[in-house]
Amino acid sequence: MxxxxxxxxxxxxxxxxxxxxxxxxxxxxxxxxxxxxxxxxxxxxxxxxxxxxxxxxxxxxxxxxxxxxxxxxxxxxxxxxxxxxxxxxxxxxxxxxxxxxxxxxxxxxxxxxxxxxxxxxxxxxxxxxxxxxxxxxxxxxxxxxxxxxxxxxxxILYFHAQYKQEYPTKEGKDYRILEAFGAGNYVGTVLNVEKDIKPGWFGEGDEKIYIDGENYPSIWGTGTEDYFLTAWSPHVYQSPFSGFSIWQGCNHAGDKTTGYRFHILDPIPFTKSIVVDIEHAWTVENKEFCDFYSSVAFWYQSEPHVPFDNIPDANQRRAQRPEEIKYDKHYQDKWGMKTGE
Structure with missing residues (x-):
């Protein structure tokens, strides 16, 4: 540099x-x-x-x-x-x-x-x-x-970033952060988790990265906090290549987490395709949590790229249990409230 x-x-x-x-x-x-x-x-x-x-x-x-x-x-x-x-x-x-x-x-x-x-x-x-x-x-x-x-x-390879969400995640199916086709380098992840009503630690979910159409991932991690380069549950911290910008816990409905991980010195190359998944489970106790997951994937690739799925609309992207509740029409409709309540 x-x-x-x-x-x-x-x-x-x-x-x-x-x-x-x-x-x-x-x-x-x-x-x-x-x-x-x-x-x-x-x-x-x-x-x-x-x-x-x-x-x-x-x-x-x-x-x-x-x-x-x-x-x-x-x-x-x-x-x-x-x-x-x-x-x-x-x-x-x-x-x-x-x-x-x-x-x-x-x-x-x-x-x-x-x-x-x-x-x-x-x-x-x-x-x-x-x-x-x-x-x-x-x-x-x-x-x-x-x-x-x-x-x-x-x-040249072109910069890409795609938002995805699954509210809530599906039981028995890993959360998919990215599926891309072409040749390029995977360079980063932002992962958000908002807890649903079932309390518990979701962070034993492993990342799985499938390269060039393989059926078994070349990269299989050991846990969510491990992927974000910390250990023994997350905490708010910052570093050049990883961190947790938000950590509220995991035992109450609405608890929120945001982690980021950048593969700058360790990019993940692909020549045909790449799939980036992550489990949403506490596998030590064989539990699986269906919480509210969203993410941004960062990567470089040759063009043209496969068009993205439609991004969820503005109201669908809202937090399920926001930190500061503004009782506008969206939440009045969602919770069956009458105007003025």
Whole structure:
């Protein structure tokens, strides 16, 4: 990383941002309900090397789950990145939390978000964010730093990130974090668990990674907290390649966990396909928990990629038992409440 600083550069440093085009200090954009905001529409060849953003959306309940990122490379019709913004930055359940890792940080209680995953492209990069809430985003700020090249390698791998959820998980079936086809490298996982009414430790669930169509996984782990590089149950911690940004326990309905694991020094290559699963069980006592799981998978691969399944809609993505309950129409309908209760 530092070695590159001693070499002559072959690119021009560029930035796309929300700066005030009229010369003032109103360096933000508002996002109306249902509106898609274009953060960047870049002409290649180039490579995004860093982006920062912050949000003021106090009127939106769980806004971290209501705002969806979609990134497109080289005029593709289907996004290569599709995920709620909070989960992308390792804060699940619509919550905010600090994260300090090598590729992603969220500082000042999760307000200042940064991503250093490199995102190369040949012809065009289109980065958007959509407000899927019923209320407006008051302020959205961003800086996207990228490098403009005269030419770029023809065999580049493109950055991908996909959100999935299963509310609740299915008994007898592992939770699937990713199924992708093509050639590339798997580089990271964000996993969220919200406990249902059955108390107990879910974290003996092993990760299983199937490479290139194999029936038996080449990578079979020893437990959920082991995959996130800690031991003897999770706790909130941060490190360059792994951490738990949220840990509330596992014995009460609504207890929430978010862990992240980045395979930067240990990427998992595949040439045809990859499947990333994880158990949801306390196998020592032969228990299986059907809790509420959601995740983001990060990987690089050649294009074209298989289009993603439809992302669950905004209300389906809400936490089942939110930390701060706003008795809007969604929860009134869900719990059979009358207006004003």
């Amino acid at each position: 530092f070695t590159e600083l001693t070499k002559k550069s072959s690119f021009k440093a560029m930035r796309e941002s929300s700066y005030d085009i009229f010369g003032g200090n109103l360096d933000l954009r508002s996002i109306k309900p249902g509106e898609t905001l274009v953060m960047a529409d870049l002409e290649g060849p180039g490579k995004i090397v860093h982006w920062w953003c912050t949000i003021a959306a106090e009127d939106i309940h769980m806004y971290n789950r209501m705002l969806v990122l979609r990134f497109y490379w080289d005029d593709e019709k289907n996004p290569s990145v599709e995920t709620p913004i909070g989960d992308f930055f390792c804060s699940g359940h619509g919550m905010e939390s600090e994260v300090i890792s090598l590729p992603i940080t969220s500082l000042n209680r999760g307000k200042g978000r940064n991503c250093w995953f490199e995102m190369p492209f040949k012809k065009r990069a289109l980065l958007t964010i959509t407000n899927e809430a019923e209320e407006p985003v008051r302020s959205f700020y961003w800086n996207i730093d990228w490098q403009k090249f005269d030419s770029i390698n023809n065999d």
